[in-house]
Amino acid sequence: xxxxxxxxxxxxxxxxxxxxxxxxxxxxxxxxxxxxxxxxxxxxxxxxxxxxxxxxxxxxxxxxxxxxxxxxxxxxxxxxxxxxxxxxxxxxxxxxxxxxxxxxxxxxxxxxxxxxxxxxxxxxxxxxxxxxxxxxxxxxxxxxxxxxxxxxxxxxxxxxxxxxxxxxxxxxxxxxxxxxxxxxxxxxxxxxxxxxxxxxxxxxxxxxxxxxxxxxxxxxxxxxxxxxxxxxxxxxxxxxxxxxxxxxxxxxxxxxxxxxxxxxxxxxxxxxxxxxxxxxxxxxxxxxxxxxxxxxxxxxxxxxxxxxxxxxxxxxxxxxxxxxxxxxxxxxxxxxxxxxxxxxxxxxxxxxxxxxxxxxxxxxxxxxxxxxxxxxxxxxxxxxxxxxxxxxxxxxxxxxxxxxxxxxxxxxxxxxxxxxxxxxxxxxxxxxxxxxxxxxxxxxxxxxxxxxxxxxxxxxxxxxxxxxxxxxxxxxxxxxxxxxxxxxxxxxxxxxxxxxxxxxxxxxxxxxxxxxxxxxxxxxxxxxxxxxxxxxxxxxxxxxxxxxxxxxxxxxxxxxxxxxxxxxxxxxxxxxxxxxxx
Numbered sequence: 243x244x245x246x247x248x249x250x251x252x253x254x255x256x257x258x259x260x261x262x263x264x265x266x267x268x269x270x271x272x273x274x275x276x277x278x279x280x281x282x283x284x285x286x287x288x289x290x291x292x293x294x295x296x297x298x299x300x301x302x303x304x305x306x307x308x309x310x311x312x313x314x315x316x317x318x319x320x321x322x323x324x325x326x327x328x329x330x331x332x333x334x335x336x337x338x339x340x341x342x343x344x345x346x347x348x349x350x351x352x353x354x355x356x357x358x359x360x361x362x363x364x365x366x367x368x369x370x371x372x373x374x375x376x377x378x379x380x381x382x383x384x385x386x387x388x389x390x391x392x393x394x395x396x397x398x399x400x401x402x403x404x405x406x407x408x409x410x411x412x413x414x415x416x417x418x419x420x421x422x423x424x425x426x427x428x429x430x431x432x433x434x435x436x437x438x439x440x441x442x443x444x445x446x447x448x449x450x451x452x453x454x455x456x457x458x459x460x461x462x463x464x465x466x467x468x469x470x471x472x473x474x475x476x477x478x479x480x481x482x483x484x485x486x487x488x489x490x491x492x493x494x495x496x497x498x499x500x501x502x503x504x505x506x507x508x509x510x511x512x513x514x515x516x517x518x519x520x521x522x523x524x525x526x527x528x529x530x531x532x533x534x535x536x537x538x539x540x541x542x543x544x545x546x547x548x549x550x551x552x553x554x555x556x557x558x559x560x561x562x563x564x565x566x567x568x569x570x571x572x573x574x575x576x577x578x579x580x581x582x583x584x585x586x587x588x589x590x591x592x593x594x595x596x597x598x599x600x601x602x603x604x605x606x607x608x609x610x611x612x613x614x615x616x617x618x619x620x621x622x623x624x625x626x627x628x629x630x631x632x633x634x635x636x637x638x639x640x641x642x643x644x645x646x647x648x649x650x651x652x653x654x655x656x657x658x659x660x661x662x663x664x665x666x667x668x669x670x671x672x673x674x675x676x677x678x679x680x681x682x683x684x685x686x687x688x689x690x691x692x693x694x695x696x697x698x699x700x701x702x703x704x705x706x707x708x709x710x711x712x713x714x715x716x717x718x719x720x721x722x723x724x725x726x727x728x729x730x731x732x733x734x735x736x737x738x739x740x741x742x743x744x745x746x747x748x749x750x751x752x753x754x755x756x757x758x759x760x761x762x763x764x765x766x767x768x769x770x771x772x773x774x775x776x777x778x779x780x781x782x783x784x785x786x787x788x789x790x791x792x793x794x795x796x797x798x799x800x801x802x803x804x805x806x807x808x809x810x811x812x813x814x815x816x817x818x819x820x821x822x823x824x
Contacts, residue, residue, distance in 0.1 A: 244363050252818075277480040280457070281353035283322055283374045288312050292817060294677070295359060295456030296346040296475050297507045298336055298519075303317060303456035304573050305392055306332040308348055311369075319535040322379035324356060328368050337512025338367020341413075342519030344474035345487040345537075346454040347401035348372050354455070357477035357537070359489030363515050373489035375441065380425070382484065386531045387497040388546060418568070419587025422630075426583030429469070431493075443772040451527035453479055458505035460523040461492050461530055461538065463576060465501070466568030468584050472507045483542045483557035485528065492533045494608040499546035500571055544579040549644075551581065555592045564592045572652050574644040582637035585658065589629035593662055599628040600667040600806055602757075604659045605636070607643055610651025616747050621757040623806035642750065648743040668696045671759065671809035674721045682820045683711045689761055691721050695805060707763045708796030714817050717765040723807030724758030724800075728785050738782065752786030756806050763797040765817070
């Protein structure tokens, strides 16, 4: 089966640059001022001898001889592939063309013909396919779309290439987190993910980097204490700093803004299925701006923006604090895909356990035009898997913010602060009682709530609810944990939607929290014959609007505890017209 000579991924942030607009008309490789002359595809014939260049140890470029077997037409991009056979001591030592050699430039004489991009699993690993340089150069015909701001992006990571990736999927490499993050990221990207060493900090920017064809490079999606990225080989460089690499797509996401880094190769591991490189990311040296079917391309010496994330955890049982920092490329869809699995992986690694527990989590968003920032705090309990329960909340919350349909939030920082304990910090609602059973419109209902902490003593707290004027008939007082039976306005389909980011944040802020004891009077719309229409509850309210209205009118009270609140209790009452015999 044909496969990419795949690179490995890591989790990162992105900064920005502007490389111009799309070029008009058909282009060929000779239109670009590459540092070496190129050979037209029409002049490439079977039997011609050449050399390929790559790194198999450290950062030193070595060469190995190749022989052209045939030029194979393709339907689509690239339009042709050049079949080659590699030989020599380097290939004998590596066991063949290895994963991570993607982008290794191939020359006939002093002319560049393209770069190695593909091979076959469970085959003669000396055989490979070269993407012609004229096909690779077409990536610069596309328009670039890069956020207009610059920000530093440190990173460092070590990873191992996987040998089990079939065309057209690349392996992703993950460091800094554990098995469950690996599984979730694999599902999110529908690609294999390889666990590796690395993480814990990051490299500097190299603003004066000089790269040559054959150098080992990395492309990053995220970096820092957690990394996801891919390595390969630099294919060609132009005199004005443009580069081509990989000779196949990375993720084929079109116009992108991904950091380009140096890479250090530790070893090439021979394999019956496919040899693969083990390497580390180095300093960031430029930006990938195009991720197309033929190759990746970009500019050396410019640096993309990033979304910065921090994860702070306090283990209340062990009295220990840990902080992890990383960055992700400023693609909102990638941020929403990467963040929840990484959060889960960081919980698994820093908490050191998986299972039941209670937690308080605050997620804050900074920048992106949020002048004072915005934060959201909630409590969580799970008898089975607390980390997974929290990761589900992170998924919904981060997606709601970064994928909001109102405006882009860049530059953006996201901070997670978690206090966690294996103890069940639960507040149970045991009993509720009312001062009487019959009331009149406008009366006050005195409510006594019996609450009991897990294996603790019962506490009694008293609350007052107001019955709105115009309410008659049977009503209910419900006492429940926040979120259990949260009102939705009772209108089913809405006749409007949230229309701004500010309204979205307000609605999210007013969502009920799991540490709240909600004391609510439930009643039908006013039913008296002389009721004022203006007293009727408005139609089609959002949950936050219902909450704000009922708190203002006194028919809802909220008690905030330092526990996860469990339970829901209900008591009935009757509202009779004023002057009726109770």
